Amino acid sequence: MLKSLFVTGTDTDVGKTYITVGLGVVIRKMGIDVGVMKPFAAGRAQKKGYKSKDIVMISKAVQACDPENLINPQFFPIPASPYTAWKNLKTKPRISTILSSFKKLSNLHDMILVEGMGGIMTPILKDYYVTNLIKEMKIPAVIVTRSKIGTVNHTIMTVKMCNIYKIPIKGIIINDFDSDGYKIKELTRDFKSLTNVPVLGSIPFIHNFTNASLYKIFKKNINFKLLLK
Ligand SMILES: Nc1ncnc2c1ncn2[C@@H]1O[C@H](COP(=O)(O)OP(=O)(O)O)[C@@H](O)[C@H]1O
Ligand SMILES: [Mg+2]
Structure with a gap:
């Protein structure tokens, strides 16, 4: 059984x-046989198929057609954190449902790629963040970060929070889609020495x-050997 991975990021839209x-x-x-999951999704619902656009994209990539209640147990039709969606819509995030869906999905596939919501401290309940969810899912994190100036601050904060919550980190992936960011060579060098976390590559x-x-x-x-080790 391969380890599933929780793909988190330094922010939303990274x-x-x-x-x-x-x-x-x-x-x-x-x-x-890789499955995918997005525990909570938010935004405008897609007209057909899965409601979450993220789920539509990631499920297509791996050609997964698992039921929506497993692949995306909760969908909030407003762009907001699960916590804020709860307060606005009066639909409480149900952690136990997420965990049982994840368990069921894990039994259907060799591993699951879980896309997180927003960043690492996105609130789900009061005093319960994405960090708490990762911890309960018992899987390592992959941190997606960008190359735009400001990324070093965000990346260090994300790594530090993972450390505080004792979440193992598989590595950092630099999404180099900003044209005016740091040079990847320098950023990789500095991430390595500042965080002690391997950089798996840049896209x-x-x-x-x-x-x-x-x-x-x-x-x-991307260094898949290291990612899947
Ligand atoms: N490597 C990339 N190349 C081109 N565009 C990208 C790339 N990464 C992200 N984007 C753009 O940024 C948007 C946000 O990326 P997305 O993966 O949806 O972020 P997140 O899931 O973290 O919210 C995408 O819709 C796309 O327009
Ligand atoms: Mg997304």
């Missing part, structure tokens, strides 16, 4: 979905969002 898609495409091509701006093109880009740029 590329968690894009990176999960790319990782999923390559892992599937390796002959691994350039993706122009061609097809599985074939994603396969090439991710296979070439």
Whole structure:
């Protein structure tokens, strides 16, 4: 049984979905039966299929067609943290449902790529954050970060919170889609020495969002040996 992975990020919109898609495409091509999950999703509901756009994208990447109640147990039709959605919509996030869905999905696949919500301290309940959820799911985290100036601060904060919650970190993936960011070589050097976390690679701006093109880009740029170790 391979370890499942929780793909978190330094913020919302850093590329968690894009990176999960790319990782999923390559892992599937390796002959691994990889499933996907997004415990909570929020935003405008898609007209057909899964409500969450993220789920539509990541499930397509690995060709998973698991039932929505497993792959995305809770959907909030407003763009907000689960905590804020709860307060606004009066629908309480149900952690036990997430954990049981994750367990069921884990039995259906070799491993699960779980896309997180927002960043590491996105609140789900009072005093219960994404960190608490990862901890209860008992899986390591992958941190997606960007190359834009400001990323060093966000990355250190994310790593430190994982350390506080004793969440193992598989590595950092730099989503280098900002044209005016740090040079990747320098950023990789500094992340390594500042955080002691391995940098698994960096992904350039993706122009061609097809599985074939994603396969090439991710296979070439990400250290899958380390990721799946
Ligand atoms: N490597 C990339 N190349 C091109 N565009 C990207 C890349 N990564 C992210 N984006 C853009 O940024 C947006 C946010 O990325 P997404 O993966 O949805 O972030 P998150 O899941 O962390 O909220 C995407 O919709 C896309 O437009
Ligand atoms: Mg996303």
